[in-house]
Amino acid sequence: MAQAKSLKTPLTNDDLKDLKIGDKVMLTGPIYSARDAAHKRIVDLIDKNEKLPFDLKGAAVYYVGPAPAKPGQAIGSAGPTTSGRMDAYTPLLISKGLKAMIGKGPRSKEVKQAMKEHGAVYLAAIGGAGALISKSITKADVVAYEELGAEAIRLMQVKDLPLIVAIDMHGNDLYETGKEAYRKRA
Numbered sequence: 001m002a003q004a005k006s007l008k009t010p011l012t013n014d015d016l017k018d019l020k021i022g023d024k025v026m027l028t029g030p031i032y033s034a035r036d037a038a039h040k041r042i043v044d045l046i047d048k049n050e051k052l053p054f055d056l057k058g059a060a061v062y063y064v065g066p067a068p069a070k071p072g073q074a075i076g077s078a079g080p081t082t083s084g085r086m087d088a089y090t091p092l093l094i095s096k097g098l099k100a101m102i103g104k105g106p107r108s109k110e111v112k113q114a115m116k117e118h119g120a121v122y123l124a125a126i127g128g129a130g131a132l133i134s135k136s137i138t139k140a141d142v143v144a145y146e147e148l149g150a151e152a153i154r155l156m157q158v159k160d161l162p163l164i165v166a167i168d169m170h171g172n173d174l175y176e177t178g179k180e181a182y183r184k185r186a
Contacts (some may be wrong), residue, residue, distance in 0.1 A: 004162070009098035010058025013119040014054035019165045021174040025123060026160040031060040031102070034083055039089035045055055046092060053144030053153050061126070065150035066140065075140040079130025080104040084183040085121070089112050094120045102168075106175040107167060115169055116153070122167035124174070138162040 002024060008013060009029030021024070036041070038101045045052055054126035058129055063083050067076030083103030089103065099120050117121065125133060139157040146152050166174045 005102065007100075009060050009100075011060060012058060013099075013169070014162070015098065016119060016121050016169045019168050021165050021168050021172045021177060023165040023168075025125070025163045025165060027060065027100075027163055028159050029060075029100075029157070031156050031158055031161075032143075033063050033064045033078075033140075033152075034061050034086075035063055035065050035068065035151045036085045036089075037148050037151045038153050039086050040088060041094070043089045043092055045155060046096065055097070056093055058099050060100035060102060060123075060155070061093075062102040063104075064152070066134070066137075067130070067150070069140070073134065073138045075134050075154075077130035078134040078145065080125040080127055080133075080139055083107060090114065090142055100164060102161075106173070112167060112171050112173065115167060116171040117173070119169045121165060123163040123171055124166040125161075125163055154156050163169060 002025045004024035007025050007027050064078050066078040069075050080103045082105045084105055087108040090111045094114040095118055100123055102125050104124055107122055131134045137156050138159050140154045141142045142152045143155045144153040172179050
C-alpha cells in the first residue's frame with residue numbers, strides 16, 4: 001500500500017503539482033468549512049468587491065455542516081456533504097486563490113476546468129465516516145455567518161486528516177477513471 005503524502009496548508013501549486021488521482025493525503029493545518037449558503041455569500045462579496053471572511057489564497061475548504069461538539073470535543077461528527085452543490089460558485093473561488101476543496105461526489109466540467117487553469121485539487125473525504133473524521137479536527141471556531149448554524153464558516157485546525165485525491169490539478173478525475181476501470185473488469 002502506498003504511503004500517504006503529507007500536505008500542510010496554506011497550499012501552493014508546488015505542493016499540488018505532483019499529486020495524482022488516487023493518492024492518499026494526510027492534511028494538516030488551518031482549513032475552512034463552507035457549504036452552499038456560505039459560498040453564495042462569499043461570491044456576493046466578491047461581486048461587490050468587499051472584504052471576504054477569510055483569505056482564499058492557498059486555502060482549503062471542507063464542504064461540511066458539522067454536528068455540535070460534545071463536551072471535550074472540538075467538533076461533532078464532520079462528514080462531507082455532496083460537493084456538486086457548490087459547483088456554481090467554485091470556479092470563481094478557485095480563480096481567487098482557493099487551492100483545495102474537500103467533499104464527496106463528482107464535480108462539474110466548469111470546476112475541473114478552473115482547477116486546471118488556476119491549479120487546485122479536489123480531495124475526497126470518506127462519506128459516512130464523520131465521527132472518525134472529527135478526530136482529525138483539533139479546533140473549530142465560527143469565523144463568519146454564525147446565523148447559518150451548521151453551515152457557518154468555521155476555521156478548523158486539522159491534523160492528519162485522511163483524504164484521497166479525487167481530481168488532480170491536471171484534470172484527471174478518479175470518478176471518471178474509476179468507472180472506466182470497473183467497466184473493463186465487468
